Amino acid sequence: MTGYERIDAAFSGRPVDRVPIMLHNFMPAAREAGVSMAVYRRDPNAIAEALWRSVETYGFDGILVDMDTATLAEAVGATVAHPENEPAVVTAGRLRTLAQVDELEPVDLAAHPRVRVWLEAVRLLVERSGGKTFIRGNCDQCPFALAALVRGAQDWMMDLADEDQAERIDRLLAYCTGVVVQFLRLMARTGCHMLSNGDSAAGPAMISPAMYRRFALPWERKVTAEAHRLDLPYVLHICGDTSLILPDMLTSGADGLELDYKTDVRLAHDLMKDRAVFVGNLDPSGVLARGTPQLVARKVAELLELFADTPRFVLNAGCAIPADAPAENLRAMMQTARKFAPPTLEVSR
Secondary structure (H helix, E strand, O other): OHHHHHHHHHHHHOOOOOOEEOOOHHHHHHHHHOOOOHHHHHHHHHHHHHHHHHHHHHOOOOEEEEOOOOOHHHOOEEEEOOOOOOEEEEEEEOOOOOOOOOOOOOOHOOOHHHHHHHHHHHHHHHHHHOOOOOEEEOOOOOOOHHHHHHHOOHHHHHHHOOHHHHHHHHHHHHHHHHHHHHEEEEEEEOOOOOOEOOOOHHHHOOOOHHHHHHHHHHHHHHHHHHHHHOOOOOEEEEEOOOOHHHHHHOOOOOOOEOOOOOOOHHHHHHHHHOOOOEEEOHHHHHHHHOHHHHHHHHHHHHHHOOOOOOOOOOEEEOOOOOOOOHHHHHHHHHHHHHHOOOOOOOOOO
């Protein structure tokens, strides 16, 4: 099987010849290619070359094309810093008060320089893969997380607790949904094989499960529905321990959930094995970046043994891998996974 066929099979519940692997590794890929983050985010060729080199070096089955968590917020008008050797980051929101939500103007993402870089990098990788490597076009943040960046995280949390702001909150979320959907439509035109978003501010570390159901989940459902309208599978990522909201996340309609290492992995297995693909969930810092090859191998084996009864599994880190993750750890991950006997159980589509 090709890398594309393995990941496609996982998302269809069909048996694979070996465990599919697709890493959130844009930072170590850039470092290994000798490309700074400053160059990476402005040059689609640099992105494509760095990520393709990682496939050739390690033998990944898929490529997760990511750039940062600030691109859409910047397009909306948030203040963004562009460090030389780190991903771009939002330093100030666009809205001083929530009352300014009605002042937000429509955004043409197709004209935004960094969006164009992101899209062109995906297009180049799709072309280069020749249909043999699975290409996942990540589309930055979900509406809730984007709203937090546009408003400012601290102010956003205070807004959510103010019942008098409910209508304005919904207007901002609707606006952000329009921006996210626009990005999904543009990404789908690149020919990528999957769409995804992160909703980093929507986890229990930031808001209660009740707030998640009220303010984040309905908009995640709209984004997922749009991906399916575009005839592409969709993956949802939320940072931190998502154990409390896993049943709710499954109702988003996402074909796969990319879960952080803090999430109860046995609970995730039991809830997801017949419903959605588990994507993850190695500790990107404590294991892949700071651990030994022996620790990496042990953690990979534990994860694969747990999910040995379902093909609905793609090995990944639980979140973005730090730039300094050593090559020997990534090789230990690959070698352990490649030796593992894959599940042969047929699962209904």
